[in-house]
Amino acid sequence: MTKDQIDRDLITLLQANARESNADLARKLGIARTTVVARLQRLEREGVIVGYTVRLGLDDERPRVQAHVGITLQPKASRDVIRKLQKIPELLQLSSVSGEFDYIAILRADTTARLDALLDEIGEIEGVLKTTTSVVLAVRIDRTG
Numbered sequence: 001m002t003k004d005q006i007d008r009d010l011i012t013l014l015q016a017n018a019r020e021s022n023a024d025l026a027r028k029l030g031i032a033r034t035t036v037v038a039r040l041q042r043l044e045r046e047g048v049i050v051g052y053t054v055r056l057g058l059d060d061e062r063p064r065v066q067a068h069v070g071i072t073l074q075p076k077a078s079r080d081v082i083r084k085l086q087k088i089p090e091l092l093q094l095s096s097v098s099g100e101f102d103y104i105a106i107l108r109a110d111t112t113a114r115l116d117a118l119l120d121e122i123g124e125i126e127g128v129l130k131t132t133t134s135v136v137l138a139v140r141i142d143r144t145g
Contacts, residue, residue: 003048006029006031006039007039007043007048009029010025010029010036010039010040010043011043011048011049013025013028013029014049014052015143016143018052018053019052022036022037022040064110064111065108065109065110065111065112065114065115065135066106066107066108066109066135066136066139067106067107067109067115067119067133067134067135067136068104068105068106068133068134068136069104069105069106069107069119069122069131069132069133069134070100070101070103070104070131070132070133071101071102071103071104071105071122071128071130071131072100072101072102072128072129072130072131072132073102073103073127073128073129074127074128074129077126077127077128078096078102078127080126080127081125081126081127081128082094084125085105085122085125088107088118088121088122090107090108090109090114090118091105091106091107092106092107092108093105093106094106100132101132105122112135115135119131119133
């Protein structure tokens with residue numbers, strides 16, 4: 001399926017506010033509400049849009065420290081390392097990447113002390129050669145949902 005500029009603009013608006021009404025979306029895009037409805041149905045049917053979600057604001061119960069961790073592994077250690085990383089509840093996402101690292105992990109912890117303990121835990125996993133951590137200071141754009 002080929003997306004045109006209206007599809008891309010519609011997706012961008014929904015990423016900013018998935019609860020935006022079809023009428024408001026149509027007004028912002030300069031198209032009919034029925035066109036918005038039809039496009040949303042097509043984007044959902046074709047798997048471009050697979051769900052709608054809620055993004056929580058910062059509050060006292062949500063962990064406040066987030067970090068991106070580059071992980072370099074010994075050859076052939078991936079399967080065992082991934083199995084151990086899956087057991088860490090603060091691990092939000094693990095992506096295999098090209099470049100300097102084998103994986104990039106996104107961690108979220110309650111405190112910097114807990115983040116420090118998590119980094120030690122990851123570094124001690126057999127097969128992990130090194131980790132490089134960047135702590136997130138502020139999120140400027142977030143379209144992840």
